Amino acid sequence: MTQETLNDQRMETSAAPSAESGWGWGRWVAIALGFIVAIAVGFIAYHQVQVSDPYIQSVLALEGDVDRGQDIFRLNCATCHGLEASGEVGPSLQGVSERKSRVQLIQQVVSGGTPPMPQFQPNARDMADLLEFLETL
Ligand code: HEC
Structure with missing residues (x-):
């Protein structure tokens, strides 16, 4: 070779x-x-x-009223999240809209995420107002 x-x-x-x-x-x-x-x-x-989702669509289509939203928050959410939303049993919601999108915030309220946060069933108007308030935090 x-x-x-x-x-x-x-x-x-x-x-x-x-x-x-x-x-x-x-x-x-x-x-x-x-x-x-x-x-x-x-x-x-x-x-x-x-x-x-039709519910989310109808909430997003409405323009929320911040003052009404605050009332709804004080009645339903403040026990856990605090009157000023700075946290009690539930976490502080200050700046929450920077962490969560509008869709995620709606879902948190209607699904409750993990216990002990309860599931709420607000009508679209109440949810839109609440959303408007949450976005001011
Ligand atoms: C019984 C107590 C309780 C009530 C009432 C309650 N929450 Fe909560 N919430 C919690 C707890 C505990 C958490 C944290 C655990 C979780 O993510 O599910 C939480 C989490 C959240 C979060 C997510 C926070 C984050 O940093 O991602 C949002 C937003 C929220 N709640 C909004 C609301 C709103 C709006 C209401 C009133 C309609 C409400 N909660 C009522 C206990 C509560």
Whole structure:
């Protein structure tokens, strides 16, 4: 065997596995992309469902009255969150609208999040007023 044929053989054997692993990478990338797309589509769909919820829609369509919202807050929420919303049993709600979107705030009130926060069922008008007040905190 000459030196040249040995080199040829080396080239062949080293080229074969790298071609195979190239294909393997492609498959993993495709699977990973598939997952990312599936998760993204899931998030978007979930968000759309929330925003298109008729109750949330009707609350967001109304313009809230801050003073009425404050009354509603004092009657229903102040026992736990404090008269000035600075926290008692429940956490302080100061600046809460910077942490939570309008949709999230509505959901917190109607779903109660985790106990002991109760679930409220305010009509859209009351919820809009309350939301307006929460956004002043
Ligand atoms: C029985 C006590 C209680 C009452 C009444 C109550 N809450 Fe709460 N609330 C809590 C507790 C405890 C938490 C924290 C646990 C959680 O996230 O569910 C909380 C959390 C929250 C949060 C989320 C705060 C954050 O930093 O993310 C918001 C907003 C909120 N409440 C608003 C209200 C509003 C508005 C009302 C009146 C309609 C109300 N709560 C009535 C106990 C209460």
